[in-house]
Amino acid sequence: MTSYRIFFEMKREPFAADVELEHILVTPALNAVSERMHYAMNIGAMALVTGEIGSGKSTALRYVTEKLHPSEYRSLYIVATTGAISELYRQLLHTLGACMKGVSKAIMLQSIKNELYELVHGKKLKTVLVIDEASLLRIEVFAELHTLTQFEKDSKPYLPIVLAGQSNLVDSLMYRASMPLASRIVARSHLEGVSRAQMHEYLQHHLAICGTAHDIFDEAAVTAIHQGSGGLFRKANHLARGAIIIAAKNKSMTVTADHVRMAASEIF
Numbered sequence: 244m245t246s247y248r249i250f251f252e253m254k255r256e257p258f259a260a261d262v263e264l265e266h267i268l269v270t271p272a273l274n275a276v277s278e279r280m281h282y283a284m285n286i287g288a289m290a291l292v293t294g295e296i297g298s299g300k301s302t303a304l305r306y307v308t309e310k311l312h313p314s315e316y317r318s319l320y321i322v323a324t325t326g327a328i329s330e331l332y333r334q335l336l337h338t339l340g341a342c343m344k345g346v347s348k349a350i351m352l353q354s355i356k357n358e359l360y361e362l363v364h365g366k367k368l369k370t371v372l373v374i375d376e377a378s379l380l381r382i383e384v385f386a387e388l389h390t391l392t393q394f395e396k397d398s399k400p401y402l403p404i405v406l407a408g409q410s411n412l413v414d415s416l417m418y419r420a421s422m423p424l425a426s427r428i429v430a431r432s433h434l435e436g437v438s439r440a441q442m443h444e445y446l447q448h449h450l451a452i453c454g455t456a457h458d459i460f461d462e463a464a465v466t467a468i469h470q471g472s473g474g475l476f477r478k479a480n481h482l483a484r485g486a487i488i489i490a491a492k493n494k495s496m497t498v499t500a501d502h503v504r505m506a507a508s509e510i511f
């Protein structure tokens with residue numbers, strides 16, 4: 244075990260990136276994302292989740308999709324690439340458990356629709372396509388993506404879509420070519436830096452996860468982490484962990500603003 248964990252009696256790595264479902268802090272912003280995603284899913288439409296880098300978008304998507312009951316829902320989670328739409332179709336087929344190699348785009352699209360039709364009508368499941376990092380998608384992909392939601396057999400929308408990514412995702416959706424897709428959006432949420440009070444709660448929450456009952460950050464350290472991170476969770480994680488390591492090296496049971504400042508000099 245690392246020496247700082249021994250020093251602070253932490254039973255696991257503090258401020259880890261991979262928080263389990265039960266350890267996700269349910270913030271007001273997370274609830275807002277959840278509500279909007281469910282609304283779009285219920286009416287078979289689209290929701291947009293944008294936010295600053297490291298603000299908790301992917302965690303929010305995971306929170307909502309992992310809580311869906313598998314007997315009711317099948318969520319299809321994809322991390323977008325900068326590739327063509329055929330790449331996205333391939334990823335989607337892979338997620339659906341139907342790998343295809345060397346076939347045309349049209350055949351892949353038809354196979355995806357067949358799989359979806361089977362999920363909805365055969366297995367009586369609801370579906371949702373979640374595309375994280377959607378700000379990376381090319382405009383041509385936005386122009387075609389809506390065809391996934393159209394079915395020749397009936398006009399009922401089968402596939403609600405959630406697009407998540409950085410704020411420039413909105414710019415991509417403003418293009419004329421993206422309009423058919425953008426017109427399906429019924430709900431939007433934007434995650435940004437949290438307040439100091441929420442940051443304090445966030446820090447305590449992560450300390451509790453690793454079994455540190457007492458608040459090891461002093462008031463000025465909380466302020467320094469809040470200011471240094473702009474209220475963004477990933478940066479706050481790095482600052483908090485870095486400061487903990489420095490405090491332990493200095494045999495200080497309290498993490499101070501100085502420790503945070505020293506940690507800040509090493510991160511971007």
Ligand SMILES: Nc1ncnc2c1ncn2[C@@H]1O[C@H](COP(=O)(O)OP(=O)(O)OP(=O)(O)O)[C@@H](O)[C@H]1O
Pocket residue numbers: 258259260261262266267268269270273294295296297298299300301302303476477480
């Ligand atoms: N609700 C939460 N509860 C606990 N920890 C969280 C929560 N949201 C975010 N985090 C922490 O912050 C880190 C960054 O969050 P996340 O990866 O979800 O951000 P993001 O907005 O998707 O970032 P990027 O812009 O790089 O895609 C997570 O690895 C996790 O440690």
Ligand SMILES: [Mg+2]
Pocket residue numbers: 300301302375
């Ligand atoms: Mg992310």
